[in-house]
Amino acid sequence: MKFGVIIFPGTNCEHDVYHMIAKVLRQPVEFIWHQSHDLAGCDAIIVPGGFAYGDYLRTGAIARFSPVMEAVCGFAAKDGLVLGICNGFQILLEAGLLPGAMLRNKGLKYVCQHVYVRVESTNTPFTSRAQKGQVLCIPIGHMEGNYFVDRETLQRLENNQQVIFRYSTPEGQITEAANPNGSLASIAGICNHSRNVLGMMPHPERASEALLGSDEGLIIFESMVNALVHS
Amino acid sequence: MKAKVYVSLKKSVLDPQGKTIHTSLRNLGYSSVEDVRQGKFFEISLDSNLSSADVQREVERIARNVLTNPVIEEFSYEIE
Numbered sequence: 415m416k417f418g419v420i421i422f423p424g425t426n427c428e429h430d431v432y433h434m435i436a437k438v439l440r441q442p443v444e445f446i447w448h449q450s451h452d453l454a455g456c457d458a459i460i461v462p463g464g465f466a467y468g469d470y471l472r473t474g475a476i477a478r479f480s481p482v483m484e485a486v487c488g489f490a491a492k493d494g495l496v497l498g499i500c501n502g503f504q505i506l507l508e509a510g511l512l513p514g515a516m517l518r519n520k521g522l523k524y525v526c527q528h529v530y531v532r533v534e535s536t537n538t539p540f541t542s543r544a545q546k547g548q549v550l551c552i553p554i555g556h557m558e559g560n561y562f563v564d565r566e567t568l569q570r571l572e573n574n575q576q577v578i579f580r581y582s583t584p585e586g587q588i589t590e591a592a593n594p595n596g597s598l599a600s601i602a603g604i605c606n607h608s609r610n611v612l613g614m615m616p617h618p619e620r621a622s623e624a625l626l627g628s629d630e631g632l633i634i635f636e637s638m639v640n641a642l643v644h645s
Numbered sequence: 646m647k648a649k650v651y652v653s654l655k656k657s658v659l660d661p662q663g664k665t666i667h668t669s670l671r672n673l674g675y676s677s678v679e680d681v682r683q684g685k686f687f688e689i690s691l692d693s694n695l696s697s698a699d700v701q702r703e704v705e706r707i708a709r710n711v712l713t714n715p716v717i718e719e720f721s722y723e724i725e
Binding site for chain 1 (some may be wrong): 654658659661665712714716717
């Protein structure tokens with residue numbers, strides 16, 4: 415089993431993800447440069463956060479045209495596990511691997527804080543170790559996390575249980591006050607129809623050791639390891 | 646040849662920046678302002694040997710495939 419962490423110019427969370435996989439999960443991991451045309455035989459791909467291409471034009475808009483994204487799309491089409499975190503989520507949206515788009519936060523401010531997200535479905539390789547309704551404390555740090563999609567697509571996401579995380583109170587209530595960015599239906603993370611691609615705005619790698627203030631994000635990576643072991 | 650491409654959020658999408666600018670303008674005394682939408686402007690220079698039909702086709706492709714995200718944005722353009 416090997417994890418691959420994609421790096422674009424401007425990515426800045428790759429070492430956090432690498433550390434978490436190598437030192438906390440103790441699994442093989444390697445970096446993949448965005449000019450690469452293949453994924454170096456990796457079994458799971460993580461598109462980490464940052465500001466790929468400086469967020470020029472739109473977040474993720476230039477990154478999606480990098481050579482490596484063609485390989486990532488091919489990998490995803492063959493049911494490979496792909497996790498996009500924050501800017502990685504935005505890139506997956508632009509690449510069309512996930513539906514919807516990100517608008518600027520409702521408050522127009524960059525929001526950097528610990529938030530609570532409720533696990534809406536455990537029927538994914540990313541949440542299989544969690545409990546439905548479990549609340550995870552994971553930090554966010556973004557300017558464009560205000561998820562938007564048309565009404566029909568939202569209905570489809572809800573019907574297929576593709577909404578995987580919603581911003582909530584610590585008790586798991588979905589309220590407007592607990593929604594940090596105005597995201598539609600308090601959406602913090604969604605998966606694709608085949609459930610092998612997940613995008614989420616919170617940074618689980620920043621909540622993977624008690625030393626960091628929370629290790630509640632680790633369950634997402636543990637679920638991935640579990641899925642790979644049993645595949 | 647030059648193309649001017651304007652990209653803005655669809656009318657159905659809330660534009661928080663435009664809203665904030667609108668509120669500020671009202672507060673500054675520009676009471677006639679009824680709405681503000683913020684967008685992006687691109688000035689693109691193209692091969693002058695292209696026919697105007699080709700330029701139009703190329704600009705539309707660029708605007709649709711790269712400059713806008715069709716989920717939230719729309720575009721218009723002028724060719725000079």
